[in-house]
Amino acid sequence: MDPSAEIYRPQLRYRLVDEAAYPREELAALNSPVADLFRIEKSRDWLEVRSSVHRLGQSIPPTEAPLRQAFETWLQKVILPRFGLSHEEASATHTLEELETMLADSIDRWNREIREEGREEGRREGRQEGRQEGEARVVLRLLRLKFGSLEPEIEERVRSADADRLLEWGERVLTAESLQDVFRG
Numbered sequence: 001m002d003p004s005a006e007i008y009r010p011q012l013r014y015r016l017v018d019e020a021a022y023p024r025e026e027l028a029a030l031n032s033p034v035a036d037l038f039r040i041e042k043s044r045d046w047l048e049v050r051s052s053v054h055r056l057g058q059s060i061p062p063t064e065a066p067l068r069q070a071f072e073t074w075l076q077k078v079i080l081p082r083f084g085l086s087h088e089e090a091s092a093t094h095t096l097e098e099l100e101t102m103l104a105d106s107i108d109r110w111n112r113e114i115r116e117e118g119r120e121e122g123r124r125e126g127r128q129e130g131r132q133e134g135e136a137r138v139v140l141r142l143l144r145l146k147f148g149s150l151e152p153e154i155e156e157r158v159r160s161a162d163a164d165r166l167l168e169w170g171e172r173v174l175t176a177e178s179l180q181d182v183f184r185g
Helices: 003-008 024-029 033-041 046-059 065-082 087-091 096-147 152-159 163-175 179-183
Strands: none
Touching: 024 033, 033 046, 033 065, 046 065, 046 096, 065 096, 096 152, 096 163, 096 179, 152 179, 163 179
16 A cells, blocks of 8 residues: 555554353353353354343344344354254344244254154164174174183173174184184284
8 A cells, every 4th residue: 555545544443352261151141242142152052052042132122123133144144054054044034033933943853853863873773783793693603513612701702893803703613623713813
C-alpha cells in the first residue's frame, strides 16, 4: 500500500477471546449468548448441544432479532452439519426454538440408529464367537483323537486362538506326528 494512504487504513482494535481457556463449569455458570456459543462448541454429545441451544434461546431476548438471526445462521451453517443433518435440514431457515426441536427429533433418531447398530454388531460378534468356539472344539477333538489327553495350557491356547490360526492347526493335525508339529511357527 502506498504510504500516503496509510491515514485512510481503518484502525481496528480487537480483543482475542480464547474459548478453550474457559472451563466448562465456568461457562455453565454464565448466562450469556457468548458463553452458550462456547458451550455448544465444547459440547461432548448431542444432548449437551440441545441443552445449550435451549439456553441460548432463553438468553437472547426476542427484541434482539439481528443477534438471534446471527446465532440461528451460525447453528445452521456450522453446528448442524457437524451432526450429519442433511443439507436441506441444516440450510432451511429456522428459529432457535425450531432448531432446538429439530435437534431433539434428530437426537431421538440418532439414538434409535445407534441402538440398532449396536444390536446388529452384537449379533455379528455373537455369531463370530460361536463359530470360533465351534472351530476350537473341532481342533481340540482332533488333537485328543490323535494324541490323547491334552495339557490345560494346550486347551487354553486352542480356545483363545483366532479363526485363521484354528484353521491352520486343524489342517496340520492331519499330517503332524506330534503336538509340536501342530503348533510350530
